[in-house]
Amino acid sequence: MKVNSMIPTRTPYVLTVAQVLVLAIATAATAAGPMDQEATVNGYTVRWNAAVTGFLPRSMVEKHHLASTGRGVLNVVILEPMEDGKPGDTLEADVSVTASNLAGQLRTIDMHPVTTNGRTSYLGTFDVHHGDQLDFTIRVQPPHMKQPFTVDFERRFLLRDDDEA
Numbered sequence: 467m468k469v470n471s472m473i474p475t476r477t478p479y480v481l482t483v484a485q486v487l488v489l490a491i492a493t494a495a496t497a498a499g500p501m502d503q504e505a506t507v508n509g510y511t512v513r514w515n516a517a518v519t520g521f522l523p524r525s526m527v528e529k530h531h532l533a534s535t536g537r538g539v540l541n542v543v544i545l546e547p548m549e550d551g552k553p554g555d556t557l558e559a560d561v562s563v564t565a566s567n568l569a570g571q572l573r574t575i576d577m578h579p580v581t582t583n584g585r586t587s588y589l590g591t592f593d594v595h596h597g598d599q600l601d602f603t604i605r606v607q608p609p610h611m612k613q614p615f616t617v618d619f620e621r622r623f624l625l626r627d628d629d630e631a
Contacts, residue, residue, distance in 0.1 A: 507615045509547030510557070510608060516540045516621050518594060538594035538623060540575060543587045544606055560607035560614070561588040565600040575602075596625040 504513045519527055519537045526532075532539060542561055545553035563575040575590040594600075599622040607614040 503619075505617045506553075507606075507617065508611065510606065510615070511545040511547075511553040512604060512606060512617045513543045513545070514541065514602075514604060514617075514619070516600075516602070516623075518623055518625055519591070520625060532591060536593065536595070536625075538592045538600075540577075540590045540592070540602070541587055542577065542589075542604055543585075544608070556585045556587065557608060558586050559609065562605045563590060563602060564605075565592060565602045567601075568599055594623045594625070596623070598623045 503515050504511060506512075517539055519532045519539050522532070522539070540563060542563070544557045544559045544561065546555055546557045548554040558579065561577050561579075563577055564572055565575055566572045573592060575592045577588040577590040579586050580589050592600075599620060601620045602618065604617045604619075605614050606617070
């Protein structure tokens with residue numbers, strides 16, 4: 467599944483730390499409408515969001531030791547399959563992410579698990595410049611599956627003037 471979206475230059479939402487770590491990073495709404503930030507593969511639901519750290523509240527940036535300018539942040543949540551087809555609880559899995567720009571330069575985004583209130587998400591940061599378009603591949607290896615699965619999406623990043631380092 468491939469999804470195309472764009473991060474806005476302004477975001478109308480101020481999120482709590484729990485929303486960032488459990489659901490997805492801020493800026494979920496764009497001028498073009500809601501972004502598709504969820505995919506279901508083999509019953510597992512993968513939710514993600516990518517944003518520029520300059521759009522996040524300063525207290526959140528400081529608490530999670532994020533660079534406040536020139537950095538992107540990716541949050542990924544894996545939800546267990548349920549018998550009724552609805553997403554279940556968060557799942558601890560092996561999660562790895564790569565991203566490539568339009569020139570084909572590939573980078574690995576180091577992801578680390580963050581657990582808050584019993585829910586696990588995976589957080590990673592990366593360099594980003596105004597106008598960058600990145601193609602992301604999220605690779606998920608659930609503990610009870612023999613083979614990993616992947617989810618692909620692309621995102622264009624726009625920075626505020628004070629975000630460029």
